[in-house]
Amino acid sequence: MATEPSTAARRPKQANAHALSPARARRHFDQPVGWRLAARYALLVAISAIVLFPVYTTVVAAFKPGDKVFRNPLVPDAFTLDVFSSAWSSGNLAQYLLNSLIVAVVVTTAQVVTSVLSGYAFALLDFPGKNVCFALFVATLLVPLEATLVVNFDTIDSLGWINTYQGLAVPFLATAFGTFLVRQVFMTLPRDLRDAAAIDGVGHLGFLRHVAVPLVRPTLGALALFSFLSSWNQYLWPNLVINEDDRNTVQSGLRLLSKSNLDEPNLVMAGTVIAAIPIAVVLIVFQRQLVRGLTAGAVKG
Amino acid sequence: MTAVAVESHAPRPGDVRRPRRSPRWAEFPLAMGMLAPSAVILGVFILYPLGRAVWLGQQRCNTFGDVCRSNGFDQYVDLFRSVEFQNALVVTAKFALLTVPLGLALGVGLAVLADKYLRGLGVFRAIFSSTVATSVAVASLMWLFLLQPSVGALANVDFFNALFPSVKDPGWLQDPGTALTAVAMSSVWANLGFTFILVTAGLQSIPKDLHEAAAVDGAGGVRRFWSVTVPMLGPTLLFVLIVLTTRAFQTYGEIDLLTDGGPKPQDSTTTITYFVYGQNSPIRSDPGLQAGSAVLLFVILLALSALQLRGIGRRIHYGD
Structure with missing residues (x-):
C-alpha cells in the first residue's frame, strides 16, 4: 500500500490548480x-x-x-499451427464444445424461466404456506453441491441418464439463488403498476410477460450470464455422469486430454487455449452483466 | 380475482408493498403452478439427496458397494474420528488457510492499487480481472504445465532452476512438503479475478467525500485505508471471505488435475471433496462412507459460514 503522508500539505496547491484549469481533466486529490x-x-x-x-x-x-x-x-x-489442429482432431474438442454449449444454453434458459416464475409467485402473489415455501427454497442455498452429488448420481443412474444431456442438465434447471434474485427485483416494482394492470383486466401471467419481465431485463441478463458460466464451468458433475467420449463437456474433455497426453504438454496447452477462448469472448461481450452477476451470484459461489 | 386484489389495497393506500393480509386461496393454484418447476427440481436434486445422504451416511456397504446395512448413526462419529477423514479435514483447513487470507489480501491490494486516477488503468483492471474467465480445468492445466518437473515450463528455465532446484527434482507437485502450497498458488491465481472484480465494485461505491474529508483532517494513505476503505468495504469483504472459504472447502478440480490427492502415501492434497469423489480415494466404492463424508462437509461448511457471519458480520457497518 503506497502511502501519501504529505497529502494534507499538498492539498491547497492542488485545489488551486484545479480552479485554474477546469477544462483539463480534473486531478483527484490523492492522485500520485x-x-x-x-x-x-x-x-x-x-x-x-x-x-x-x-x-x-x-x-x-x-x-x-x-x-x-x-x-x-x-x-x-x-x-x-499443427498442434492446434491435432489437438482439435485428436481431442474431439469440437464435440466437447458443442456438448457444453447445448447443456449451458438449456440450463441458462431453464434457470431464467423457472426463476422468473417462482420469483414472481413469491413477490407478487399471496397464498397460504408462502413463508414455509420460501424458507424451504432459501434452505437449499445452504446445501453445497458436493453434499448432494453422491445421491444425485444414483438418481440419474436409475433414470438411465448416464452419458446423456439430460443427465448433465436436469439437476440444474432451477436454482433458489435465481428465485431469490428475481423475487428481490420484482419486489421493487411499484404495487400501483400491478393494480393499474389489474384494473385494465390484465391477469398475472399477462402482467408478468408484458410489464414485469421487460422492466427487470438487466437483472435477468446478469442471472443468465451467471447461470451460463456456472453451467459451462461445472467440473465434478460431468466427470461423474459421463464416461463416453462423445458426451464429454469441455471441462471433462480437457481432463481426458490432459490425463491421456501427459508427455505432450503443447497438445494439452493448445486444447486449453481452445477451451478458454469461448468464455473469454462471452465475458468481453457481456462485461457489464459480469460485475452485477458476480456481486449477486457469489452468494452461491 | 383481480378486482378483489385491487379492493383489498384500497383501504390502505400508504401501505404500498406487500400489505399484510390474511392468506387467501384465490391465488393458490396459480402460485403452485408457478412454483412447481423450481420446487420439483430443488426437491428432487437438493432436498431429497441431502436427506437421503444423511440416511446413507449411517450405512456400511460391502466391498462392491451394492449390499449395505444400517450401522447406526455412531458411524458419523467413527467416520469423523477416522485417520483418513481427519487427514482430509486437516489438508482442507490448511488449504483454506493458504488460499483465503492471501487471496483476500491480494484482491484488496490490487483493487486499491488500481483504483487511483491513472492513465491506462483500464488495461490493468482488465488484466487483474482476466483470471475470472478461466474454468477450474483451464486454470489447473496452465499451472500443471508450469509446474511439471520434466516437461513443465519452470523446470526448463535455467535461472529459475538454479534458484529453486526442487522445481525439477522432485517437482513442487510431487514433493509432499510443497504439493499443497503449489496447488494453493494455482487456486489463488484462479480466484484473483473474482476477488478483484468484487472489491473494485465495492471501492467504487465508497463516496469520494469520505476520503477527501479524512485527508482534510490529516489522514495519510495508510490511515485512510484502515479507517475509511476497510470499514466501508466491510460487507463486500465478509461476502468474499465466505465465498472464498466455501470454495476452498469444495476444492476438487485442482486436486484432480494437479496431484490426484497425492503425493502418496501421505495423501498430502486429499481434500474432503476429493476424499468423497476422487478416483484414488480409499472410500471410492463405499456409498455409505461417501454420503457420510459429504454430510460432514455440509455440516462443517454450515458451521464455518455461521461463525464468520456472527464473528465478523456483527462488527460490520452496513450503511443506511
Whole structure:
C-alpha cells in the first residue's frame, strides 16, 4: 500500500490548480505524482506480468512443435499451427464444445424461466404456506453441491441418464439463488403498476410477460450470464455422469486430454487455449452483466 | 380475482408493498403452478439427496458397494474420528488457510492499487480481472504445465532452476512438503479475478467525500485505508471471505488435475471433496462412507459460514 503522508500539505496547491484549469481533466486529490507515480506504474506492470505469466507460457507452448517445447519455454522461437489442429482432431474438442454449449444454453434458459416464475409467485402473489415455501427454497442455498452429488448420481443412474444431456442438465434447471434474485427485483416494482394492470383486466401471467419481465431485463441478463458460466464451468458433475467420449463437456474433455497426453504438454496447452477462448469472448461481450452477476451470484459461489 | 386484489389495497393506500393480509386461496393454484418447476427440481436434486445422504451416511456397504446395512448413526462419529477423514479435514483447513487470507489480501491490494486516477488503468483492471474467465480445468492445466518437473515450463528455465532446484527434482507437485502450497498458488491465481472484480465494485461505491474529508483532517494513505476503505468495504469483504472459504472447502478440480490427492502415501492434497469423489480415494466404492463424508462437509461448511457471519458480520457497518 503506497502511502501519501504529505497529502494534507499538498492539498491547497492542488485545489488551486484545479480552479485554474477546469477544462483539463480534473486531478483527484490523492492522485500520485512524480516518483510515486512511476513507482505505482512499475508495481502495476510487475504484478500484471506475474498474473499473465501462466497464460503467456501456455500460449507460447501451444504454438510450438513437439521437439521445441521443452527448450526455452519462455521464448516463442518456433511457430506452428499443427498442434492446434491435432489437438482439435485428436481431442474431439469440437464435440466437447458443442456438448457444453447445448447443456449451458438449456440450463441458462431453464434457470431464467423457472426463476422468473417462482420469483414472481413469491413477490407478487399471496397464498397460504408462502413463508414455509420460501424458507424451504432459501434452505437449499445452504446445501453445497458436493453434499448432494453422491445421491444425485444414483438418481440419474436409475433414470438411465448416464452419458446423456439430460443427465448433465436436469439437476440444474432451477436454482433458489435465481428465485431469490428475481423475487428481490420484482419486489421493487411499484404495487400501483400491478393494480393499474389489474384494473385494465390484465391477469398475472399477462402482467408478468408484458410489464414485469421487460422492466427487470438487466437483472435477468446478469442471472443468465451467471447461470451460463456456472453451467459451462461445472467440473465434478460431468466427470461423474459421463464416461463416453462423445458426451464429454469441455471441462471433462480437457481432463481426458490432459490425463491421456501427459508427455505432450503443447497438445494439452493448445486444447486449453481452445477451451478458454469461448468464455473469454462471452465475458468481453457481456462485461457489464459480469460485475452485477458476480456481486449477486457469489452468494452461491 | 383481480378486482378483489385491487379492493383489498384500497383501504390502505400508504401501505404500498406487500400489505399484510390474511392468506387467501384465490391465488393458490396459480402460485403452485408457478412454483412447481423450481420446487420439483430443488426437491428432487437438493432436498431429497441431502436427506437421503444423511440416511446413507449411517450405512456400511460391502466391498462392491451394492449390499449395505444400517450401522447406526455412531458411524458419523467413527467416520469423523477416522485417520483418513481427519487427514482430509486437516489438508482442507490448511488449504483454506493458504488460499483465503492471501487471496483476500491480494484482491484488496490490487483493487486499491488500481483504483487511483491513472492513465491506462483500464488495461490493468482488465488484466487483474482476466483470471475470472478461466474454468477450474483451464486454470489447473496452465499451472500443471508450469509446474511439471520434466516437461513443465519452470523446470526448463535455467535461472529459475538454479534458484529453486526442487522445481525439477522432485517437482513442487510431487514433493509432499510443497504439493499443497503449489496447488494453493494455482487456486489463488484462479480466484484473483473474482476477488478483484468484487472489491473494485465495492471501492467504487465508497463516496469520494469520505476520503477527501479524512485527508482534510490529516489522514495519510495508510490511515485512510484502515479507517475509511476497510470499514466501508466491510460487507463486500465478509461476502468474499465466505465465498472464498466455501470454495476452498469444495476444492476438487485442482486436486484432480494437479496431484490426484497425492503425493502418496501421505495423501498430502486429499481434500474432503476429493476424499468423497476422487478416483484414488480409499472410500471410492463405499456409498455409505461417501454420503457420510459429504454430510460432514455440509455440516462443517454450515458451521464455518455461521461463525464468520456472527464473528465478523456483527462488527460490520452496513450503511443506511
